[in-house]
Amino acid sequence: MNSLLRLAGTRLFYGIITLVVVSIVIFFAVELLPGDVAQQILGRDATPETLAALRERLGLNDPAILRYLSWLRGIVQGDLGASLVTGQPIGDLVIGRLGNTLFLAAFAAIVAIPLALFLGVMAALYRDTWFDRTINTVTLAAISLPEFFIAYILVLFFSIGFSFQMSGPLAVIAAFVLLALLRGILQARKTGETSGIQLVIAAVFLLILLNGYFRFLPLTTEPMRVLPSLSRMSEDTDFGERIFNSILPMLTLVLVTTAYTMRMTRANIVNILAAPYIEMATLKGVPPARIIFWHALPNAWAPIINVVALTLAYLITGVVVVEAVFVYPGLGQLLVDSVAKRDITMVQACCLIFAAAYVLLNMMADVFAIATNPRLLHPK
C-alpha cells in the first residue's frame, strides 16, 4: 500500500508539472495572436492615449514572463482573472458552466460505460458468433460517423420530426456505414474470414443508399417531436427537466464513446483469452462465463481502466462540438463563445480547466491500473 501511495504521489507531481507546461503553452500561444488585450477591449474606440492608459492599468507593459507569473499566481490562489468582455470574475462564470458540463459527462458516462463494458464482455464471451459480428459492425459504423452528424441525425429523428420521404438523409447515413463496413470487410478478407453477416448488412445499407436516388422504398415516418433539440438550462431548472433536456446530447456522446470503449474491452479480454492460464482454466472444466469474469477480466482491468479514463476525459473535454450543436450551456459552449468574442482571458481559463481534467483523469487511470496489478497489491 505504501508503494502505491508513493506512486500516486509521483504521478501527482508529474501531473502538476504537465499542467504548468500546458499553462505556459496556453499563455504564450495567446501572446502570439496579433493585437493585444487593450486593443481587444477598446476596439474601435481605441486612441493612442486610451490604449496607453489601459495598458498601464492592466499591466500590459510589463514583460510577458512577469505577466505569466502573476497569472499563474492568481490561478494558484484560485483567481482566474476577469472576463475582458463583461469584466466579471471568470471563476463565477465558469463554475456554473463547468457544473453543466460535468452533469452531461456524468449522465453520458453512467449510460455509456456500463453499456460498453457489458457489450464488450458479451462480445468476447460470444466471440466470432453472429452476436459479436453484429455488435462489431454496428459499433464500427458508429465510430465512423462524425459526432455532429450523429447529433443532427438524432435531432432529425427525435425532435424535428417529419413526414416527408426519409430516403435522402437515410442514404447519407448508409453511405457512411458502407464506408465503415468496407474497411471491416477488407480487413476480414486479409485474414481469410469474411463473415456472411457483414455482407448481408452491407447489402441492406447499399439498398438504402440506392433508395436515396431511385426512391423505390416509401420510407416515411410520423412527426416525432418528443425530445428538445435545444438544451435550455438555467439556475432554477429542476433535476428532471435537466435530464430531459440533455437526453439528445447524452445519446450523441453515448453513441460516440460506447463503440470505442466496447471494442477496446473486447480486444483486451480476447487478448488475455490466449494466455496459458485460460487454457488451464478450460482444462479444469471451468464454464466459459466464469473464465471471462473470474479469470480474464481481473487481468484486463489495467487496459480497460485506461480506456475508460480516456472516454471520461473525452466526455469532459471533447464535448465542444456536441454542446455547440445543442446549444448546451456547458464549458465547451462558453469556450466557443469566448473565442468568437475574443475574450482571451476566458479562453485561457477554459483551456486550462480542460487540460486539468484531462491530466487528472489520466493520472487516476494510471494509479488505478497499477493498483489492480496483483504484483503491487501483494508485494513479495
Next chain:
Amino acid sequence: MAEPILLEMRGVKIEGQTGPDWLPIIKGVDLTLRKGEVLGLIGESGAGKSTLGLAAMGYKRGGCRISGGSIKFDGQELVGATRNDLRALRGRRIAYVAQSAAASFNPAHNLIDQFSEGPMIHGLADRSTSQAEAVALYDAVQLPEPRTIGFRYPHQVSGGQLQRAMTAMAMACKPDLIVFDEPTTALDVTTQIEVLAAIRKAVSELGTAAIYITHDLAVVAQMADRIMVLRYGNLVEEADTRRMLSAPQEAYTKSLWSVRTFEATPKPASDPAPLLQVENVTAAYGDLTVLHDISTKVQTGRTVAVVGESGSGKSTLARAITGLLPPKQGRIVMDGKALAPDFRRRGKDDLRAIQMIYQIPDTALNPRQTVAQILARPARFFTGLSGKALQDRVDDLLALIDLEPGVFRSRLPGELSGGQKQRIGIARALAAEPRLIICDEVTSALDQLVAEGILRLLDRLQQELDLSYLFITHDLATVRAVADSVVVMQYGKVVEDGPKAQVFSPPHDPYTELLLSSVPDMDPDWLTRTLEARG
C-alpha cells in the same frame, strides 16, 4: 495388467491449420492406458506429444481439429462429445499439469482459490473443505509452510514451488488421469529432482494414471511404467520402460538414446597461454550486485564451461566480458591487454575478437533480413569486404556451417528450422573472425539430436579455426561433452574452477556435488536411489 482400461485411443488423427491448409499433426496413433498406469510420451518438439496429451482430455488448441479416430475415456467417447460433457470430465476425472506453472497460474488470484475452484465448480466440496484438502496436498507435494502458502499469489512463489502447487491443484478432484506436459523442463536440475519426487509420490499415493510428456529420456525413465516414442505425429516404438531403455528396437529410438555419448575431440596435453583473463570482476544491476569478485581464464583453442542454476550470474558474466555491462571493479584482459569496461569504448579489433551466440535463435536473428544480409553485415563491418568478395565470404561461411549456400543464401529466418537458425547464429559470430566465442545456453532451446549436431559443429570449428569458447550452460551433460575446464557458479560467486576431470571427480564442493547428483540418469532406479542417498 489386470487393471481395466481407462483411456483408449484408436487411429487418432489431428490436423492444424496453416493459412488455408490443414496439415496433419497426429497421423493415426493408438494409445491404451490402464488404471493407475504411468505412460511416458517422448519425442522431439513438433512430434505431437502435447497435442496427443491434450487430446486425451478431448481438447484441441485453437486452429486444430480432430479429424479422425476415437478417444474413449472410461467407455465414454470424447471425439464429438458435447462441451458440457467434456467440461464435466475436465478437472474432475482428467486433470492437466502444464509446462510453465508461472504462466498457467492466474496472476490475479491466490493459489488456494485456484485450487478450490475445481472441487467447487464440480460440486465436490465447499470452500472450507477444499481448502483443508489443499493444505493436505500441499503437504504431500512437500511445499514449505503448507498451511499458509496457498494464500500467496503466483508471483510470490518460486518456479519449482509453483510446479508442485500445480500438481497439487491437478489432484484436487482426485482424478483418474493426470496429463503432465513437460512439468520440469523449465526448472533447474536441483529443483527438478524435488518436483519429480513430489509428482511420483503423489501419483503413487493417489493411484491415479498419468501420461507423462517430456523430451528428456532420463526424466521419463524415472516416472513411467511404459514409454511411447513419437516422431512427426507417428508412433515409432512402444515398450515397458526397462525394456525400452535396455533394448530399443527402432533406429530413431536408438539415435535418441545415443545422443549423450558425444564427446569433444581431445585436446593436446600442452598448456596454452591464456587468451582471456577475468580478474576480480564485480558487476551489478543498479544496487543489486550480481557478480562478486569473479576471476577465471580461457586458454587459446580451449573450451571453458560455466555452469550454474538460473540466477547464478552466468549470463551476467558474459555481459561483463563483452562490455555490455561494464564491471564496477576488476578488469577483463584479452591477450595481455586490458579491455575498456564499456563496449562503446572498445576499438573494432577488440570488438571482433569476442563474439556471442545466443540461447534462443528465433529472437536472435532479424526476421526481416535474409541469411545473406545477416551474415554480410558483420563481415563488412569487421573485415571491410564488399561486392563479390563479400558474397564469396557469405558463401564460405554457409559452407563452414554445413548449409548449402545456393539454397540458404536468400532465405528468411522464418523459413529455417531451429537448428538451422542456430547455425546461422554461429556463422554470424564467425563472420567477424573472432578469437573467443561466448556460447550462452546455445543448445538449451533445441532438441537433443539437433543440439548434438550443433555441438559437433562447434567442436569441428574449434579444431579448424583454433577458437576458444566460453560455454555457458545449466546442462551438465553438455558440460561433460564439450568442456576442457569447468567453472561452477552459485549466487554470483565461483564455487569451483578447474580442469573438467578434476571438477567432475571427487572430492567435490558441496554445491557441485548437489548439482552433479541431481542430473537424472537413464537408469530407472536413479531417482529412488538418489532420494534414499540424500535421506
